[in-house]
Amino acid sequence: MQKTTKAAAAAGAAALLLAGGAGTMAVWNDSATLGGGQGIQTGELSITENATADSGWYWGTSAVAGQEITDISTVRLAPGDSVTYKGSYDLVVNGDNLAAKVDVDGGAIDNDLGGKLTVSPIGQGSLTDITADQTVEAGATITFDPSATAGMNETINLTGITVTLEQTVPAANPAP
Template sequence: MKTIVKGTIATATGVTLLLGGAGTFALWNTSAETAGGTIVSGGLEVEPSAEAATWTVNGGAPQSTIAGYPIVPGDVVVYSRDMTVTAHGDGLNAAFTLDPASIEASSTSSSDVALADYLSSTAQLTATGDGITTTPDAVTVTGRDGLEEDVTVAVTIEFPKSTTVGFENDTQLGSVDLGAVAVTLTQI
């Protein structure tokens, strides 16, 4: 017999053996159930207290509203509100931020928009209370039971006074809406 014929017969025999045994080749495996557990998701919530927010202007006495206040360059306005933070979850960290839409131009007039832009650029939020770190203002949950803490949130809005004469002129007679100061607590 020629070598080619012998090779072809050997190949055909090998393929037949492999195909014939394909149904009998097995890998061993087994399974068993183990006792597990149930997990629940944590949570994060910030709610304003029942007490109304207060405003101060240039460190003066707290007031319930600043509606119609004629702000001028050099003024510092502070919004303060007590809030309750509820957070559940091991190692949950969250940071307070001020929603940029909290300082909104009252209309699309150029002076309203300029004043809103100017005041928004200086707005800073701080939070004080148990569980609050100073940089950044964050709530840290250290236990499985979480925390429920009362915190005071303050938003400081400064109307900077430039040394350049007339720098703030585009804000004259501008109006902003501060009626919906929104504080956000976001997991970090």
């Protein structure tokens, strides 16, 4: 046998020996389960409107001072008018270390008024360290710009106004 053939055979034998000890071809193995319990569960964070006696539409920028509107679809806004929706919302909070915020978003209302309609959130704002179910009040004031010179006979779709409960990331998990 030539020297190069002997060297190649020796390298191949060494590779087979190393592969056998690398664990990929081992026949014997064992494992153990992670101790400390049968498992964990995830929590829940949800929001649902709770129709209370005070929930609804009101004239003006304050539901407290404004006259109640019994049917918002009959309202005919004129420049300078404001209407406010005040709602009560039940929060379901089931979990540890939750932090959340409540936001009112009116950016998606459907209208052709060219920016002459503004939606201003009212109510709760940010909630942090929520540890139990609770009820919050939130809503929005819609104001028709008093300087508007256009926009007669337009229909405004209010279904784009949303109240959102969103989990925020807590600063840190509690110490063990």
